[in-house]
Amino acid sequence: MQLDKDNENELVVAYCETSGSKITTNIACYDYNEKQYVQGDVTSAVELTGVVSPISENNYINARQNHPSNEKVMYTFTCNKQTFIALEHIAYKGTQCSYECHIYTVDGGVLKEHSNWFEQTNGSSDYAQACQKVKTFFANFGITRNNYIVPSDYNKGRYYEINFESDIELMYRYCYYYTEDGGSRKDIYGFDNFESAAELK
Secondary structure (H helix, E strand, C coil): CCCCCCCCCCEEEEEEEECCCEEEEEEEEEEECCCHHHHHCCCHEEEEEEEEEEEEECCHHHHHCCCCCCEEEEEEEEECCEEEEEEEEEEEEEEEEEEEEEEEEECCCEEEEEEEEEEECHHHHHHHHHHHHHHHHCCCCCCCCCCCCCCCCHHHHHEEEECCCCCCCEEEEEEEEEEECCCEEEEEEEEEEEEEEEEEE
């Protein structure tokens, strides 16, 4: 897809790296020349132009910390003829919810952070206020968000959903959660292709 005005296609990929007690989420941008790919010049068809690392979190998976649900979603949207890439991160720990969003533009194949938002709730008492702040943040891009989290029962292994508008192109969603049955715990890692959710073993 063309994410800037240089008439060249870009590929955007999100991936995680684990180092010690931290998990880092990276977003990589590649220039992509389809003509070179078709002609067999695969090496020159894709070129890495930039990497950003917007999210770093504790490695609760290996540390076995009490962390019910963790979800990352990446998508693109257009505002005032400008294409943006958004990465949202939602993490639950007990009654607390942390919400983080980074929004990028692409300039010459390089990712540049346009804006970001972080919000943390201490429970249901300030949940509505946090939702309103997020709604205001997205309104600046012409996106209407009535709320940003639809809570569910994590003990049944359901995803925490994020609401989107129809003109947003979803690119990626990854979710970690666990289920408990009779005192035994099962870790589940899910990648959702927006048609069906698959459990990865």
